[in-house]
Amino acid sequence: MNNGSKILSLEDILTSFFIALTKGNMDVPAPFSMALWSIFHHTSSPLIVSCALDDDSAAETIRQIKNTLFTQKPELPTAFNSPLTYLCDELICNIQQHAQTDKSHIYAGYNPQSDSVEIAIADYGVTIYGSYVAAQKHLDKLGDSDADALNLAQNGYSVKNLPDTENRGYGISSNIRMVVNGLHGEFAVMSGNALLLQDATKRKILSLPRDIDFKGTMILVRIPAQIPNDFNMYDYMS
Amino acid sequence: MKTIINIKEQYGSELHTRQMIERMAASFNPQDAYLLDMSGVEQISRSAADELYNLTHGSMHVDMIHVEPFVEKMLSAVTLGRFLPRQHTAGDMPIVHCDTIGSVLSQLAAS
Numbered sequence: 001m002n003n004g005s006k007i008l009s010l011e012d013i014l015t016s017f018f019i020a021l022t023k024g025n026m027d028v029p030a031p032f033s034m035a036l037w038s039i040f041h042h043t044s045s046p047l048i049v050s051c052a053l054d055d056d057s058a059a060e061t062i063r064q065i066k067n068t069l070f071t072q073k074p075e076l077p078t079a080f081n082s083p084l085t086y087l088c089d090e091l092i093c094n095i096q097q098h099a100q101t102d103k104s105h106i107y108a109g110y111n112p113q114s115d116s117v118e119i120a121i122a123d124y125g126v127t128i129y130g131s132y133v134a135a136q137k138h139l140d141k142l143g144d145s146d147a148d149a150l151n152l153a154q155n156g157y158s159v160k161n162l163p164d165t166e167n168r169g170y171g172i173s174s175n176i177r178m179v180v181n182g183l184h185g186e187f188a189v190m191s192g193n194a195l196l197l198q199d200a201t202k203r204k205i206l207s208l209p210r211d212i213d214f215k216g217t218m219i220l221v222r223i224p225a226q227i228p229n230d231f232n233m234y235d236y237m238s
Numbered sequence: 239m240k241t242i243i244n245i246k247e248q249y250g251s252e253l254h255t256r257q258m259i260e261r262m263a264a265s266f267n268p269q270d271a272y273l274l275d276m277s278g279v280e281q282i283s284r285s286a287a288d289e290l291y292n293l294t295h296g297s298m299h300v301d302m303i304h305v306e307p308f309v310e311k312m313l314s315a316v317t318l319g320r321f322l323p324r325q326h327t328a329g330d331m332p333i334v335h336c337d338t339i340g341s342v343l344s345q346l347a348a349s
Contacts, residue, residue, distance in 0.1 A: 011347070019343070022339050058255050059250070059252065059254045062252070063252075081281075082308065085252070085283070089255075090285075092254075093283065096255065150331075151331050154328055154331055155326045155328045155330065156326050156327075156328065195342075196331065197346070198331075205331045206333075206334050206345050207333055207334065207335045207336060209336060209338055209341075234311055237284065237312070237315040237319075
């Protein structure tokens with residue numbers, strides 16, 4: 001697991017992260033693991049970028065993510081550009097509109113061992129549960145936990161007033177479908193003390209032990225660098 | 239007489255945020271008519287496309303020309319999104335309560 005030579009899945013990354021939480025230090029050398037550790041503990045790292053995500057910063061951040069990935073892996077198919085942009089746009093817009101914070105951390109890297117692209121986009125805002133409560137939306141379905149809120153978000157329930165007349169609330173739900181079903185990748189969300197995990201074989205939300213509580217929302221995505229021939233991004237936009 | 243706005247020159251070839259479109263709209267005079275020249279705009283987010291829909295279907299006289307294929311497809315998608323009822327097709331996800339790190343690790347290991 002921690003010799004750095006094994007191909008790490010997103011589950012492996014999360015497993016090593018939770019083990020490290022119990023030990024108090026992260027000894028897995030994989031960059032994605034280290035980035036996850038730094039983001040969770042809100043510490044600086046050369047691996048992650050701190051950004052404000054105002055209007056201009058958001059556009060620049062998306063350019064940086066793409067530049068990083070296409071520099072690390074020049075052979076990434078150009079067809080990767082559109083879904084990558086769509087993914088980052090939706091997730092960063094979510095932070096802008098819902099998180100009620102200007103603090104965020106972003107990691108993007110190409111993993112040559114698994115030939116995959118790894119992205120983490122995190123904010124230190126009100127959590128998904130907090131954004132539903134702040135908007136007073138879907139309180140009848142919300143329950144009382146971060147896990148319930150994640151369940152609503154993955155099913156496309158928007159916190160906005162006009163979800164049926166505007167294209168609101170697609171961020172997490174459409175991206176999960178695109179990443180997992182279209183690009184055969186893995187998708188995880190940690191918000192408060194809940195963790196959503198979906199890939200080809202898993203689809204579940206873990207309500208974490210009470211002492212594990214991420215003060216914000218973190219999206220983790222891992223996508224194989226080879227885009228399936230039958231992938232059509234537009235299949236995942238509605 | 240319509241005022242032609244070259245979007246690529248003024249805002250770049252990628253439109254990422256609602257705020258960018260809102261900022262553009264705020265600079266318009268409601269009494270005037272505008273033509274957005276979209277040539278060279280190659281990427282647009284759903285949010286920005288949705289806000290463009292608001293702009294071009296609102297009270298101001300704003301139209302678009304020279305829309306690139308990708309942007310055209312995104313605009314079609316958000317237009318469809320306006321008229322199709324919202325579907326919550328993913329369904330509920332099972333929620334597993336983990337009281338210990340051990341149970342978290344077991345859940346991560348389980349298929």
